[in-house]
Amino acid sequence: MQPTATSVRAVNRLTARWAGSLPGPRGTVVSATTLWPLLAFLQDAAGGPARDELGDATGLPAAEAAGAARGFLEALGAIRGTRAALGLWTRADLPLHGDWRARVPAGTAGTITGDATIDRRTLDGWVDERTEGLIRSMPVHIDKSTQLVLAAAQSVRTRWLRPFFETEVVPESGPWQGRLLLGLHRTTSLLDRVAVAETPDGPLTVLKILGRTGVDVHLLLGHADMTSAQVLRHGIGTLAGTGATPVHGDRLPLGEAGPGLRVSTVRSRTPRPVLEVLTVAFRVAANHDLLEEPALFGLSTASDTSRGHFPGISPDPLAVGSAGQGAVAVFDAKGFESATVTAISVMAGGMPPPPRYTVRHVEAVIDRPFGFLTVHRTSRLVLTAGWVTDPLPFPEDRDDDEDRGYDDDREYDDDREYDDDRGYDDDRGYDEAVGT
Template sequence: MRGTERTAGTATGPAASWTPSVPGGTVRAVNRLTARWAAALPAGPRGTVLSAAAVWPLLALLADGAAGPARAELEDAVGMPADRAAEAARGLVAALDRIRGSAAAIGLWARPELPLRERWVAGLPNASLGRFTGDDTADKAALDAWAAERTGGLIPAMPVEIDEDVLLVLAAAQTLRTQWLQPFWEYELAPESGPWAGRHLVGLRRRTALLDRVGVAGTPAGPLTVLRVLGDTGVDVHLLLGEEGAAPGAVLAAGVGVVGGAHPVVAGDALPLGEPGPGLRVGHTRSATREPELAVTTSPFDLTAEHDLLASAAVFGLSAATDRDHGHFPGVSDSPLAVAQARQAGMARFTRDGFEAAAVTAIALAAGGAAEPRLRYRVRRVELDVDRPFGFLAVHRTSRLVLSAGWVADPVEYAYEPYSGDGDDEDGDEDWP
């Protein structure tokens, strides 16, 4: 790409320490897309990570420029009328960029010969704007550099290919970092049952007197244990443990429902004795203080994933928009356009000290025909995968906006250090810190 980037739109408001107010309608719409996406995840043995917050603004902006069936489908996916979607997208991106430890950006690149409607371009939220040079290799390298820069190197490449058919790329980048208010301690975890049985893994553990950090909710997926791990930036990570055999997508969707208040939670201090929820045991123990005790063990994770959004096009309102016999976005350009690619690359890392996540979503548009678009019907397929031990949601504490979500299926193997001959108990056990 030649020249320097310019900016469309201007972000306004207080400094980054300000806690953003995301309208409740936007929060519900983004969380609804998270649940739809989770419910449509294919079954498989590997973990995954996804961010509807890094997809929703792009769908909303496309809805604003769409017509016909494509507009109707995008309205359904974003959960609001298209004529309100662009404004909501601008507000969401601004809010994401003002959450402490979070950043968000929009990028747009187009062929020089592609005319763009000034109203639509001017409505993009604080976007980086560029023109392709015609050298596909150089243009892809420039897009990769943008993705890496906007995510601090967490996502090194834009998840779409650039070729002569691609006329326009609309992209969103999102990053999130937070440190735990109370760190964990590492230890060797050796599960005796379940899919990780017999393996020696890195475990995390900690104790607290705050019993309300854990609770059990009754959900359509069955009882769900929810552990809330608080971060220092106003972003928390909710770990979700469902019943053995519960569908991963259903448990994630149920977790989104818990965040939104659809499924009431019974907190740890009100749970009955026994085993009131998955992974929980409630009883009495002797202690040197009067404070109650919540003892937590879990596993760290380091996940990466790439999603082809067109594999579940109906979830994202992109079924009609992919019909290249027609143009679907007259509000974007006088030239007929159709969606050719839509992908997201994401990562999430949960350690003893904190959490970080990033996602880059890119939607590439190619030439479409000039005839009126026609409606297509596709059936969503949901498959079950019971091999993933737990899911997670990264949630903005004030607004309840889900920023990132995923499943942990590949635990971290424990690496033994050379024996030093001192510092261990005779029986090899460690005391809880």
Template sequence: MPNGGDVRATSATIRAVNGLTSRWAAGGVPPEDFAKGTAFSAVGVWPLLAFLAEGAGGPARGELEDALGMRADEAPDAARDLLGALSGIRGSSAAIGLWARPRLALHERWVAGLPDATLGRFSGDDEADRKALDAWASERTGGLIPAMPLQIDEATKMVLAAAQAVRTQWLQPFDEAELAPDDGPWAGRCLVGLRRSTSLLDRVGVAETAAGPLTVLKVLGDTGVDVHLLLGEEEAAPGAVLAAGIDVLNGAHRTLPGDSLPLGEPGPGLNVRNVRSLTREPVLDVTTSPFSLTADHDLLASPALFGLTTAMDDRYGHFPGISDFPLAIGQARQSALARFTAEGFESASVTAMGSCAGSAAEPRPTYVVRRIDLEFDRPFGFLTVHRTSRLVISAGWVAEPVDYVFEGYDDEDDDY
């Protein structure tokens, strides 16, 4: 990653984080979240699991290792490298925060291993402590996530949190346009669309995946962070589409690029044909929907996915490497945001885990050229991807478009 270390040295970490993203998409997002649209970030969860695994013992340690896809004694170094690499990407940031009750003694070695984390102590005033943690979340995400996703009360003995944010501007901006689907779940609505044309046909490709044919469009950002828009078959499950997109990113499926696609409709949303033109340049014309998504996730609703099943059992302590005081996981939540506009993209997440006591008139055309039209005119997925390392920073599903509002028009005054 640029300014963030040797990509080859972190390839195992990237595979592990992307693997958690894929499993979260395929089995950890409730159907109702997909139905309304959602965003999530395994990058915001994985480092926390890594540091917890270092301090865990017994069955909790093994479960965390399974979730991480890495041994507990290797994971902390990998997490530190990952956070450093994220901070090294222009327009991105990442941070770890730690807070504990005044009388909770934490092992100095474990605390010292957290990158740039200052141990804060709760004041005992829950409202004041909550405001302090909210301020940290807002500051570390540039205001994108204004509050810590946990409840702070007397039962909260310790909070370990991760914040990450990324902003990028498109190398080629979109123009605002109308989007009026003829069929599908968005049919019959006049929607806000984003449109642009390019001669670079390799920005789009089609892969045959376990979820069926998948159309992938790469929208390139100026910071080395891109957004991959994913359109599967209409009946394909959202989680399967996102998981398939990660498989394509990892090279598990061959992708046929735009200049090699057959004429007709070779993939979801695509129409490929030869047309007459004034120039020799081929055309890729894309229309998509802008989106602004916010989501809150309770990680303990799928504890096995995150390796927290045993760690939730407050009858015992599970983290002898963190404190001699018996600790269990009482809360684990993430707040995530993703915003795609004509000019660029931004996303952020704050993930926190709270420990309790144990007991995201034109000239005549003279050339024949290839023209590809691509419309994202029904629900679709996205991946935020670091271009060179292929790390998935965030992922999500766009279920609802933005309705077009005609300025100066009032349907109550319509006499027709």
């Protein structure tokens, strides 16, 4: 089971809309996958202008919103390496319409007491458990006026098909110039893992790092003047096939072929081409107050507390009191992990033989601020999107003999790329996939 094409388009549209509004330059991470279903459940119950505004954010007719949100959450939780959960807490004395409650997935109900200390402990415990400790607190304000809290959590963990070696990186230019950073290095013969997309704001380099669970990370590097909003928006656009078709590594011109990319020919012991990747490890965390830009998420009218906007939830007048998201993403030599929680509260290497071949060599160096997308490979759903401005430093106490990403005694075939269902890339012939 995977998300429907309609849901993927709608969620990716909201992610692009959000990413396109990000202020820069600062590191951040966002996820519409935990926000979109909450907006859809609220849209289903909303009335008047609030219903229309939420529909603009979800991209769905109100009659379809709750069913689509429920199906999306079920499909999201079925993606290997991904956990998803929905939580709904209400005051015991808040009357709920049974038909709306029935459209919310079973097993999500809880109670809040009106005591902020008790309720905060309950909600924070749910967040900690659902994100496996990556996030510790519910990202909304809770007090005695809170009548209802609707939250969604997601965690993603994947191991790379081929780990990186850890190394030292000291950029020679750019914002990270002179800093000793924890670098990640590896090579492959699959040149289609990198591409350059021409966008209205300039060329964009897209580098795919494949995970073992069918969840991949796309690293995005634009030219130095491109903003985070431009890079992330165009990166999501390449998934939807908008704009010019990206040019992959095997067809890039010699020389400076794109941001961070240089293509040349080198002497080699084998006839295989080489894609050499050097990037940096990072950990990015962010908290977002969604009501700072309520129109972006269809919450302008819904957050007007002078009147009620959700007659489908309760006969009591209700309005959005707060809305927020907490998110974290970690990228290192062995894999990637991220977690997001969105909530809305409602108020009332030996010596080689001599080289024999001349082969194409593509070098990708990402050593200045860049974007990233976590992408479900088969559906192209963007699980998280982020911007890296503060990479991890190289540890001063690192032991030179320490593991640098994988066991040196193990022989890795850098052409053996697996998918989550068949054991090799579904979009490549088997012989090519295993390097025969």
